[in-house]
Amino acid sequence: MSKSVAIIGAGPVGLAAAAHALERGLEPIVLEAGKSAGHAVRQWSHVRMFSPWEYNVDKAAARLLASSGWNTPDPQSYPTGGELVARYIDPLATRTALHEHIRTSARVTSIGRLGFDKVKSKGREAAPFEIRYQNGKGPERLVADAVMDVSGTWFSPNPAGDNGLPAFGEYELPEHVAYAMPDVLGRDRARYAGKTVAVLGAGHSAIGTLIDLVKLREAAPDTVVVWLLRSTDPQKSFGGGANDKLSARGELGAAFARLVGEGALHIETGFHVTHFGMSQGRLRIGAGSACCGRHVFADELIVATGFRPDLSYLSELRLGLDSALDCPTALAPLIDPNEHSCGTVRPHGARELAHPEPGFYIAGMKSYGR
Structure with missing residues (x-):
């Protein structure tokens, strides 16, 4: 047997x-x-x-x-x-x-x-x-x-909180918070077109989604793209370019570097998400304390933190x-x-x-x- x-x-x-x-x-x-x-x-x-x-x-x-x-x-x-x-x-x-x-x-x-x-x-x-x-x-x-x-x-993505824990209020707002790499140019287009969309993350999932959102803006000009970055150095996400051992990955990083250089997206560096809330129908993404920290307002957030x-x-x-x-x-x-x-x-x-x-x-x- x-x-x-x-x-x-x-x-x-x-x-x-x-x-x-x-x-x-x-x-x-x-x-x-x-x-x-x-x-x-x-x-x-x-x-x-x-x-x-x-x-x-x-x-x-x-x-x-x-x-x-x-x-x-x-x-x-x-x-x-x-x-x-x-x-x-x-x-x-x-x-x-x-x-x-x-x-x-x-x-x-x-x-x-x-x-x-x-x-x-x-x-x-x-x-x-x-x-x-x-x-x-x-x-x-x-x-x-x-x-x-x-x-x-x-099906087990990391949360938005930078300490490995979910940010306060994160899981109470699924209608505004998505994870990984939604198809912003295809089946999920209606959710993101013409909206202010923030993307949290610094890896290739994040930059791939940011590139697609910039493409979406060509067809839906009211789309606003915001990159939330825990690091203070955006260049770390550009990768090795032509020296990358995976050439397609290097090309993605180079394309993203060009978009950043052209000012195609708003960038918030050193942004450590701690809490979420709603204000006048929009998502309020907070970093630091609820009263005195930084805040970004968006219609949608895509968490791409691994x-x-x-x-x-x-x-x-x-x-x-x-x-x-x-x-x-x-x-x-x-x-x-x-x-x-x-x-x-x-x-x-x-x-x-x-x-x-x-x-x-x-x-x-x-x-x-x-």
């Missing part, structure tokens, strides 16, 4: 893991919280990736797809999230042997070891995992020999996480943002992704923690 591995998440990494499991004679069971594979990627379908197709197609997945008559995309072209879904994720999930191994609308709620709580040790490594999940029929359970959590971080892993359903497993980054301890020195950029992280594998819980791994974006 073949060993089984539960894979949490049917994104590109989860499907690749399942493809490799099949090649090794294992039985993968992929649990996807969304209604279809690639649910998280579909949320940023409008975003063009920094890495070309050659770095986004897994070799084992490609071998599965080859038997279905799949046409390989141009390896040097850069897909959007939507293209990644349409040309790779969907065919892999629906036209290959993986189709029989994927359970959609299956949101994992907890994981433990059968017959063992977190404290009990003797014989623990021989006990299978129990994975509980929720679907349209109600609560379900699955037993597996190993677990890979590749559920990503898209993501963090959801560890809530892993509380009965023995995790080995770095105390600062929430990533596997062996991986932390390789990815610490205080020391590294994306282009300086060496390849890594099972040893860096393992935990004290035998047979359990966190991989993909979630393994990078914060």
Whole structure:
């Protein structure tokens, strides 16, 4: 009887893991919280990736797809999230042997070891995992020999507060506060066109959204774009330009630098959000004390301050996480943002992704923690 591995998440990494499991004679069971594979990627379908197709197609997945008559995309072209879904994720999930191994609308709620709580040790490594999940029929359970959590971080964005905590009033105003990278030129255009829109963040998600908002203003001239920046130095967001190891990322930073130089957006530097409120129907974004601090008024705020892993359903497993980054301890020195950029992280594998819980791994974006 073949060993089984539960894979949490049917994104590109989860499907690749399942493809490799099949090649090794294992039985993968992929649990996807969304209604279809690639649910998280579909949320940023409008975003063009920094890495070309050659770095986004897994070799084992490609071998599965080859038997279905799949046409390989141009390896040097850069897909959007939507293209990644349409040309790779969907065919892999629906036209290959993986189709029989994927359970959609299956949101994992907890994981433990059968017959063992977190404290009990003797014989623990021989006990299978129990994975509980929720679907349209109600609560379900699955037993597996190993677990890979590749559920990503898209649905657990960091809050606006700069101390890692939500700003006061932040979650009470969802009609004015959005996260990550809304499609301001497409499906979310009506929400932002002709409005005063503030974007909080200094990474590529923030600057990509700011660039799109400036484009939106060309069609909707009343749109006002405000960049809220915790740092006092906007140039840190421009990146390495032509020296960037990911050329598309360098081009994005250079394009943003030009917009800043042209005065295409209002910039508030050293802005540390602490509280939110409403004033005359507009969002009041506060930095510092409520009475004496700085304030910016906007119709909408987009918080693009990164993501963090959801560890809530892993509380009965023995995790080995770095105390600062929430990533596997062996991986932390390789990815610490205080020391590294994306282009300086060496390849890594099972040893860096393992935990004290035998047979359990966190991989993909979630393994990078914060």
